[in-house]
Amino acid sequence: MAEFLQFLVTGITIGCTFALVALGFCLVYNASHVINFAQGDFVMVGGMSAVFIMSSGVPMWLALVLAVLIGGALGALLYKGGIQPAKNADAIQLIIITVGAALFIRGVAHVIWGTGYFSMPGFTGDTPIRFLGVVMVPQSLWVIGVTVGIVTALALFFTRTRLGKAVLATSYNRDAAKLMGIDTGMILVLSFGLAGLLGAVAGVIMTPITFTNYEIGVMLGLKGFVASVLGGLGSFVGAVAGGLILGLTEAMMAGYISSDYKDAVAFVLILLILFFMPSGLFGQRGVERV
Amino acid sequence: MLKKLLPVVALSAALIGIPGQGVADDDPIRIGSFLSVSGPASYLGDPQRKTLELFIERINENGGVLGRELEWQYYDDAGAANEARTFARRLIAQDRSDIVIGGTTTGATMAAAELFQRQQVPFISLAGAVVVVEPVKEWVFKTPETDRMAARQVFADMQQRGISKIGLISGTGGFGASGREQAHKVADEFGIEIVMDETYSPDDSDMTAQLTRIRGNDEVEAIFNFDFGQAPAIVTRNYADLGIELPLYQSHGVASEGYLDLAGSAAEGVRLPVSPILVAELLPDSDPQKAPAMEYLEAYRAEYGEKPSAFGGYSYDALMLAVDAIERAGSTDPQAVRDALEATSDFQGVTGTFNMGPDDHMGLDIESSFRMVEIKDGTWSLLDQ
Numbered sequence: 001m002a003e004f005l006q007f008l009v010t011g012i013t014i015g016c017t018f019a020l021v022a023l024g025f026c027l028v029y030n031a032s033h034v035i036n037f038a039q040g041d042f043v044m045v046g047g048m049s050a051v052f053i054m055s056s057g058v059p060m061w062l063a064l065v066l067a068v069l070i071g072g073a074l075g076a077l078l079y080k081g082g083i084q085p086a087k088n089a090d091a092i093q094l095i096i097i098t099v100g101a102a103l104f105i106r107g108v109a110h111v112i113w114g115t116g117y118f119s120m121p122g123f124t125g126d127t128p129i130r131f132l133g134v135v136m137v138p139q140s141l142w143v144i145g146v147t148v149g150i151v152t153a154l155a156l157f158f159t160r161t162r163l164g165k166a167v168l169a170t171s172y173n174r175d176a177a178k179l180m181g182i183d184t185g186m187i188l189v190l191s192f193g194l195a196g197l198l199g200a201v202a203g204v205i206m207t208p209i210t211f212t213n214y215e216i217g218v219m220l221g222l223k224g225f226v227a228s229v230l231g232g233l234g235s236f237v238g239a240v241a242g243g244l245i246l247g248l249t250e251a252m253m254a255g256y257i258s259s260d261y262k263d264a265v266a267f268v269l270i271l272l273i274l275f276f277m278p279s280g281l282f283g284q285r286g287v288e289r290v
Numbered sequence: 291m292l293k294k295l296l297p298v299v300a301l302s303a304a305l306i307g308i309p310g311q312g313v314a315d316d317d318p319i320r321i322g323s324f325l326s327v328s329g330p331a332s333y334l335g336d337p338q339r340k341t342l343e344l345f346i347e348r349i350n351e352n353g354g355v356l357g358r359e360l361e362w363q364y365y366d367d368a369g370a371a372n373e374a375r376t377f378a379r380r381l382i383a384q385d386r387s388d389i390v391i392g393g394t395t396t397g398a399t400m401a402a403a404e405l406f407q408r409q410q411v412p413f414i415s416l417a418g419a420v421v422v423v424e425p426v427k428e429w430v431f432k433t434p435e436t437d438r439m440a441a442r443q444v445f446a447d448m449q450q451r452g453i454s455k456i457g458l459i460s461g462t463g464g465f466g467a468s469g470r471e472q473a474h475k476v477a478d479e480f481g482i483e484i485v486m487d488e489t490y491s492p493d494d495s496d497m498t499a500q501l502t503r504i505r506g507n508d509e510v511e512a513i514f515n516f517d518f519g520q521a522p523a524i525v526t527r528n529y530a531d532l533g534i535e536l537p538l539y540q541s542h543g544v545a546s547e548g549y550l551d552l553a554g555s556a557a558e559g560v561r562l563p564v565s566p567i568l569v570a571e572l573l574p575d576s577d578p579q580k581a582p583a584m585e586y587l588e589a590y591r592a593e594y595g596e597k598p599s600a601f602g603g604y605s606y607d608a609l610m611l612a613v614d615a616i617e618r619a620g621s622t623d624p625q626a627v628r629d630a631l632e633a634t635s636d637f638q639g640v641t642g643t644f645n646m647g648p649d650d651h652m653g654l655d656i657e658s659s660f661r662m663v664e665i666k667d668g669t670w671s672l673l674d675q
Contacts (some may be wrong), residue, residue, distance in 0.1 A: 117519070
């Protein structure tokens, strides 16, 4: 039983990090129908910035805030510098722009920070918490808590605020939204900025557990993308569910069967879900407009 | 037209062995290198480039070798095996290297090794795996310790402590997979049984599940983690967080300051085999590796302001072995240099004492190369052997 609980805690922690990345995919996808392959690199930039701002003597909490803001600025910059100039390009072309941007960000990070792995201390210490035979680092609670907080905040933002509703309107029909007086350009900057912010938050809260490195965004981006597809692209609940399913599957596989097949099982699971539910667990059925 | 043809002519001349021009005594000695200076293995290749650059320059300042200057040509293969092969071909055919030092990774080395065999150019590899020199290839030598030696060293220490049943946890990447295989091969020699055998993928960010499984087996008396990069640091932290009381061993793959930084206090008490260069300052003066290691360390630190790594040490040894062989051969004739390399005996390098032979193109033994250390107060401390 203690073993099971241990795997559960591990799975939920990993799952939350995947979920946070998946949420970033959702935000951008909802606003622009672009899959932003630089999302994983936002996570990397968040973590790396936090580590390096802290190492220059800035107090931890300030460093965390600055790192998150850098992530947000990077997201907005990606839209301003990469997506907007391409104007009315197809989604596919825009996706390729994000792939290019991801490579560029990674390259710059390589030049600035080098190839090493970096870590930072947990927000509230590194003394593990033990209960019922389960061990958990305090940072895991931060990861889980922040994920819950962000999901709640996003849900409120999209259902309770005018701005949130404007984002939704833009995602449903950009032209109609424009006619209704919504500044869609601003909404898109906002969405990319939020995605960057979210990525950076994921980066700073997971770095004490997973470490960070200029290439860490590749794997995270992939797993986050898988989680968001699993849950149904564009669905926030789906992104969280997808992330948790992926994380729990990995932990249970590694724990009970064999870590050799861990990744394979996660991907087989995705194939199965997509065979039987092509739009993911919580995705809306695609409606073809003729 | 002529310009286009020139390389072709030069290439065919080199291939069929027509000397392009007579080799005069004052011609430079050409040393060629292909290293992974950028890309995923850059933390291995970068110190190697720095080392070769620095010490070739120093040798030239002191009058060169056999009164001839050393001329160094290097290429960056960025860790890609196909690039390594292309550059190796260029070093042989176009740059007409007298000897080649390089092949930072096992992949790069193995992709190029066959070219050196065919073109009969002496090649000293900087790659770790046993396959580089097993089976012995006439023209291929190497300086780094093998993963098999690391496994033996760890098992010997376990045996001394009376440990006989262990849990092995390794990465599925090249280094971890090869290490795991070697660990299984040599465990018997030390009366050690691997009762748990777990793996993780190199990108994993949490190994709690695997460690929980190992902990669940009451027979396990010690845990051995064979891998390199950041994953062993995560294993170490998870191990400490889980409060596992069993001794933890790591391989030489983590022997760097980076591991100490990442694993932090979780690494207290971890034991591992390391290259002498890492603990040069701690070695007693009677240690044969003390003098060469200190010489290398001080020169490197003076130039680059940082401590050299074991990986840089491999290239230092390769260069010094090459110089030694050329001096003993009295020329750069490939056959003579190769024979001299193979006859290397009692050569004190920074990685260990080299004693090569027709059936051993690495020439290191466990006693002179690896030193067992335990991590105490956040730094390495030598174990008495």
